[in-house]
Amino acid sequence: MPLNIEIVPSDHVLHMFGPQETDCAYSLSGQVLLSVLPSRSAFHKEMKPQPALLTSLVLTFEGASEHFAKGQGYTATRLCSVSQSLVVRTTPVAIPSTPDHKIAIIFDLAIPGWLPASLHSKHATTATTRYTLHAKAIYQSEESSALWLGSKTKYRDAKPVEVTVRRHRTTSAPKRCTYAVPSPRTISPTQTSVLPKEVKAAIQARATIPNYVDAAQRQSGSTDDESSFDLRLDLGCSVPGVTVHKFGVRFIQSTTYGTTPDADFKRVFPLPAQQPPTVPLLTSHELDSLYMAGVTFPSNALRVDKDDVLHPDRPSVFNMQEGEEGHALDSEPSSITVPLYLDSALVKPSYVSPYVHIVHRLFVDLDIRYRDQHERVGFFLPLPVYDGPLFGRADDSAPRPNDGLPAYVQLYHSNGEAKYVADLPAYSKECGPGEIRDESEGGCHPVEFRRKHVRRTGLGGSSSSSSSRSS
Numbered sequence: 001m002p003l004n005i006e007i008v009p010s011d012h013v014l015h016m017f018g019p020q021e022t023d024c025a026y027s028l029s030g031q032v033l034l035s036v037l038p039s040r041s042a043f044h045k046e047m048k049p050q051p052a053l054l055t056s057l058v059l060t061f062e063g064a065s066e067h068f069a070k071g072q073g074y075t076a077t078r079l080c081s082v083s084q085s086l087v088v089r090t091t092p093v094a095i096p097s098t099p100d101h102k103i104a105i106i107f108d109l110a111i112p113g114w115l116p117a118s119l120h121s122k123h124a125t126t127a128t129t130r131y132t133l134h135a136k137a138i139y140q141s142e143e144s145s146a147l148w149l150g151s152k153t154k155y156r157d158a159k160p161v162e163v164t165v166r167r168h169r170t171t172s173a174p175k176r177c178t179y180a181v182p183s184p185r186t187i188s189p190t191q192t193s194v195l196p197k198e199v200k201a202a203i204q205a206r207a208t209i210p211n212y213v214d215a216a217q218r219q220s221g222s223t224d225d226e227s228s229f230d231l232r233l234d235l236g237c238s239v240p241g242v243t244v245h246k247f248g249v250r251f252i253q254s255t256t257y258g259t260t261p262d263a264d265f266k267r268v269f270p271l272p273a274q275q276p277p278t279v280p281l282l283t284s285h286e287l288d289s290l291y292m293a294g295v296t297f298p299s300n301a302l303r304v305d306k307d308d309v310l311h312p313d314r315p316s317v318f319n320m321q322e323g324e325e326g327h328a329l330d331s332e333p334s335s336i337t338v339p340l341y342l343d344s345a346l347v348k349p350s351y352v353s354p355y356v357h358i359v360h361r362l363f364v365d366l367d368i369r370y371r372d373q374h375e376r377v378g379f380f381l382p383l384p385v386y387d388g389p390l391f392g393r394a395d396d397s398a399p400r401p402n403d404g405l406p407a408y409v410q411l412y413h414s415n416g417e418a419k420y421v422a423d424l425p426a427y428s429k430e431c432g433p434g435e436i437r438d439e440s441e442g443g444c445h446p447v448e449f450r451r452k453h454v455r456r457t458g459l460g461g462s463s464s465s466s467s468s469r470s471s
Contacts, residue, residue, distance in 0.1 A: 003037070003095065003141075004033075004036070005157075006033040007030065007158050009028060012162070013164045016113055016167050017168050018168075018169065019169065020116065020167070022112070026110075027108055028109045032057065032135055034054065035100070035103070051094060053094055054087050054139045055087070056087055056088065056136075056139075057138075058084070059133065059135050061109050061131065062283070063081075063129070064076055064078055064129070064283070065127065068128075076276045076281060078274065080111075080112055081272050095139070117167040118166070129353050130283075134158065134282050136155070136158075137156045160283055166387055167386075174212050175211050180205075180206055181381075186377055195377070199237075203377070204237060206234040207362075209229065209383055210383075212383070213383060215227060226344055229340055229342075230339055230340070232337040235366070242368065243369050244320050245327070247317070247367065248364070249316050250308045251363075253306070253348065254304060255357070256303070257302065257304075259299060262355070262357070265353065309346045314341040318338050326367075360384055362383045364378050
């Protein structure tokens with residue numbers, strides 16, 4: 001009889017907190033539901049379901065980073081492969097013949113905490129990062145017909161289930177930081193400097209910006225398609241006669257695509273030894289046939305895309321003072337604070353993976369005049385963009401999810417000190433013990449549970465386990 005296998009994770013989003021660390025792991029739990037389905041005989045007559053004996057059930061969490069371009073090439077790297085044997089031959093599981101009777105086997109996988117966040121794109125040339133749950137079962141079923149009678153070993157794969165990994169770089173809101181800027185440099189490298197060196201060296205600049213930008217943060221006056229933050233400039237000059245007329249701001253998002261896995265990434269993070277095409281991914285890409293045939297990108301080729309992700313309908317050039325004379329700088333710094341708005345449709349969080357790096361820099365250029373000389377000078381500051389705190393954002397009216405949070409113990413070091421501090425809500429259950437939510441009917445119904453007693457052998461290895469029927 002056909003065996004129906006359904007993977008039901010407790011949440012389809014796995015939240016990770018802090019930097020990408022190789023010495024921590026996150027729990028991804030859920031259950032695998034099993035039931036038998038009626039089959040048809042050789043004469044297309046529906047046969048009565050027969051019980052099945054499950055002798056093996058292996059669940060695998062696989063992560064992959066891929067870089068592809070239609071008509072050019074495809075390459076892939078396996079980020080992780082975490083497997084757990086839920087059923088072994090020595091302790092088989094009987095599946096009743098009632099189609100609506102489901103057996104639920106609980107799983108709990110330890111997912112490495114260094115994995116990059118999921119990354120998706122609809123462009124023809126891009127790099128993606130995706131994570132998928134797979135389950136493979138081996139079972140025996142007794143089927144009888146006019147042609148034969150006997151027991152037969154069969155194999156069944158569950159429909160893969162995608163899991164989204166989201167990284168929250170910190171659990172605290174952005175903090176204001178002030179940077180003392182060295183002497184501003186000439187904007188264009190081909191432009192000859194006309195200001196005397198002692199004048200440029202005398203310009204004093206300080207910039208106050210957040211230590212990171214929350215990609216989803218909304219401030220007063222911003223719309224749904226933009227996020228914002230404030231920039232404060234303090235400008236002064238110990239040489240008299242220097243004026244600044246205006247300054248411009250650009251927020252540059254640099255995306256670097258590589259055709260070969262980044263060497264630093266491979267050195268820092270423990271990638272599996274088994275890599276495609278030698279060991280193909282469990283979920284193959286439509287261009288995987290090119291990869292298997294040896295049609296790949298040129299090695300060590302790079303492409304860099306740079307975009308100004310400030311919102312085009314918001315100002316990015318500001319006057320220090322109205323009028324043609326400009327604002328005179330003296331030894332006492334002058335301050336100005338301006339709001340900056342990001343285009344949410346373009347901005348992406350800062351990112352590191354084998355094939356793509358995304359970094360952000362804030363560029364400020366100043367229109368400086370000294371006597372009859374005029375020059376544009378400027379500076380830049382690194383300003384990362386993160387998915388910020390899970391809670392505590394400006395939009396407090398949004399519902400706070402209780403799912404997808406790491407176990408509380410995972411927020412603490414082995415010595416008991418807290419890793420991160422956040423207003424984590426209490427856990428809650430939508431269904432009572434021994435029940436599972438039926439999304440199609442919108443209610444809960446009882447199922448038979450089999451609990452797992454797990455002894456872990458490592459992050460990437462299988463777990464030895466034994467099953468017992470719960471009371």
